[in-house]
Amino acid sequence: MSIEKIVEQALQDGYLTPAMEAEVGRVCDTAAELSIEEYMALDRLMGALLTGEVVAVPRKQFINVMEELVLTEAIARVAEIEATSERTLDLGDIAAYALNRLPPLYATTEEGAAYQRQRAKEDLQELIAQRVSEAIAQNLNQPEFFPERQVINKGAGSDVLGQVSALLKAYAPGFEQPGGSSISF
Incomplete structure (x- = not known):
């Protein structure tokens, strides 16, 4: 258009x-x-x-807390694998695969998001870890079918840090580190 x-x-x-x-x-x-x-x-x-x-219209008036929980789990697991091997994993593919197999946890307020995080940590943490493991296994075993495919928001870099940065910007703009300081991009 x-x-x-x-x-x-x-x-x-x-x-x-x-x-x-x-x-x-x-x-x-x-x-x-x-x-x-x-x-x-x-x-x-x-x-x-x-x-x-x-x-x-604002980009998001709500968040899916499951996205940040999956990203946190996936980042930790991908970093471990990439530090101990020559493999490079696609964090976006891994997060999308896992998220498609997990229930969404939407919230419109900080209080609602805190409730959803607590609920997920109590009831869904094992399932999140399992789905991320499945996603990583799928990513590791996936042949390069379409090397010409273009990634959404291309330009953030192909390294893990660039992927993490792009995903956090898109899905968790207010993500806070322990200690209360916000990540700024």
């Missing part, structure tokens, strides 16, 4: 969705040079956002 059409849709609806925002970003990133019409449309969108005529 073109920038002009996205802006037209946002002005008509009064909302700029995360998908629309991502598409504008993709067009801007891939275009060698934007046309005058595209610049004018972006200027119109900026003005509408500043005046409140268009409201940007």
Whole structure:
């Protein structure tokens, strides 16, 4: 979809969705040079956002606590494997595989998230560890079927730290380390 059409849709609806925002970003990133019409449309969108005529819909108004629990488990396990072998594992694939086999734990408040974390640690920690183990086994045994496939949010790097950083930014923007200090990116 073109920038002009996205802006037209946002002005008509009064909302700029995360998908629309991502598409504008993709067009801007891939275009060698934007046309005058595209610049004018972006200027119109900026003005509408500043005046409140268009409201940007937040990316997430809720979190799935299971995502951060799976990421924590997967990060620890992947780091162990990569430190003791020559293998490089795809943290995103591992997390997605495990999450597809676990119940979601959504929350809209910090109190709700704390409750879901506590509930998961008491009732689901063993299941989380088991699903992450299955995901790692699947990842280790998976042949390179489609080496040309493109990763979502490509550009974060292929190393574990880059993958972790990208996943935490997307799924746990308020993730806190023990001791209360937030991770900043």
